[in-house]
Amino acid sequence: MLFRSRTKDVPRAAHNFRFFAQWQEMAGTKAFDKPWDGTFGYELREPIGVTAAISPWNFPLMLLTWKVAPALAFGCTVVAKPAEQSPVTASILAEICAEAGVPAGVFNVVNGFGPGSAGEALTRHPDVAAITFTGESATGRAIMGASADGLKKLSFELGGRSPCIVFGDADLDAAVQGALRGVFYNQGEVCLAGSRILVHRSIYDEFCGRMVAGINEWKVGDPFDPTTRVGPMVSKEHLDKVLYYIDLAEEEGGKRLAGGQRITDGALGRGNFLEPTIFADVDNSMRACREEIFGPVAAVMPFDTTEEAISIANDSPYGLAGMVWTKNLDTAHQVARRMKTGNVWINCFFVRDLRLPFGGYKSSGIGREGGDYSYEFFTEAKAVVVKLD
Ligand code: NAD
Numbered sequence: 305m306l307f308r309s310r311t312k313d314v315p316r317a318a319h320n321f322r323f324f325a326q327w328q329e330m331a332g333t334k335a336f337d338k339p340w341d342g343t344f345g346y347e348l349r350e351p352i353g354v355t356a357a358i359s360p361w362n363f364p365l366m367l368l369t370w371k372v373a374p375a376l377a378f379g380c381t382v383v384a385k386p387a388e389q390s391p392v393t394a395s396i397l398a399e400i401c402a403e404a405g406v407p408a409g410v411f412n413v414v415n416g417f418g419p420g421s422a423g424e425a426l427t428r429h430p431d432v433a434a435i436t437f438t439g440e441s442a443t444g445r446a447i448m449g450a451s452a453d454g455l456k457k458l459s460f461e462l463g464g465r466s467p468c469i470v471f472g473d474a475d476l477d478a479a480v481q482g483a484l485r486g487v488f489y490n491q492g493e494v495c496l497a498g499s500r501i502l503v504h505r506s507i508y509d510e511f512c513g514r515m516v517a518g519i520n521e522w523k524v525g526d527p528f529d530p531t532t533r534v535g536p537m538v539s540k541e542h543l544d545k546v547l548y549y550i551d552l553a554e555e556e557g558g559k560r561l562a563g564g565q566r567i568t569d570g571a572l573g574r575g576n577f578l579e580p581t582i583f584a585d586v587d588n589s590m591r592a593c594r595e596e597i598f599g600p601v602a603a604v605m606p607f608d609t610t611e612e613a614i615s616i617a618n619d620s621p622y623g624l625a626g627m628v629w630t631k632n633l634d635t636a637h638q639v640a641r642r643m644k645t646g647n648v649w650i651n652c653f654f655v656r657d658l659r660l661p662f663g664g665y666k667s668s669g670i671g672r673e674g675g676d677y678s679y680e681f682f683t684e685a686k687a688v689v690v691k692l693d
Pocket of ligand 1: 360362388416418424427438439441443446447461462463464494495668669
């Protein structure tokens, strides 16, 4: 959407370059002085070499530059493969790099599909030393297999099905708005989306009612209209996938409180527009709750104790992010420590600090990126020991 591109995708892409340009100045190495045996050991870091950066279609520039900026900052060359649905911004970035004086061959873009095409060719190429990939967990598995022969260094940022836990003492207005934004922002096409919403039974009915009232205020519409909050699904194929999960959630016993239909009237009927959908009384064992939908579909369920909330939150093949809404610092910290996810947000959502590690547990990823984590990924470490006497 235009608004999202102006406020998130493009500014964060610029920030990714500024941040890693500065981080490169600060990144250091370790040294160990051992005067008792006359040795001095130190660590050297060298660029790993040619890096393949394979990225998805949601936030196409932000997620691509999250890989390209640190790779260039730490001295690597990059071959970028943007998603086939969103190739344009990567090509514009290549033009900007050329204009800015980046030497030919340092930042390269290849377009194409994944399996049997440009993506797979990159992952198998003997000159590629490292692959940084963001996309579906199933694609991560395929890339891991394809790159095994070359024993390439891998960093994977994969899918998610993140829990959002709302305790009975939460600031209700903030929690409702946070939960709505957490699941419906960018029409739910967000890896971090807090799409499993666990609400304490003492506020469950009121919370569900407020969510429905809240989502009715979100305008579904033309992505070029700045007042639009929910745009179209990326493709007809993806829309059909989301509709399949809506039917499945209903079959599996979820109670539909809002949305659930493709919009067929007027101008929107010509696009892949879908009403934001809320299911209540969902059971965490349902497929519609365990598999990644990647669309505007919220699954809300009640819990009674903190122990139960943590257990439901962790009962997922994914472990990318989790949100906690409570005024009790002890509860917040206890849940943050015990949640099996790479990111935890307490009384907020989507707030990033690029110095912190970003990545996921379980099927949500391998490795971490950000600050020193990216420095480690894009460089090889060498140990040097000097005998001084
Ligand atoms: P995808 O896995 O289908 O495609 C991502 C990229 O991989 C594309 O460029 C595609 O062409 C390429 N690709 C596909 N198969 C390949 C193969 N066999 N070999 C090499 N390359 C291949 O994902 P998508 O549909 O573009 O994006 C949505 C997914 O991305 C969701 O699962 C979402 O959760 C995930 N995602 C994760 C993060 C994160 O930071 N963890 C961020 C955004 C999106």
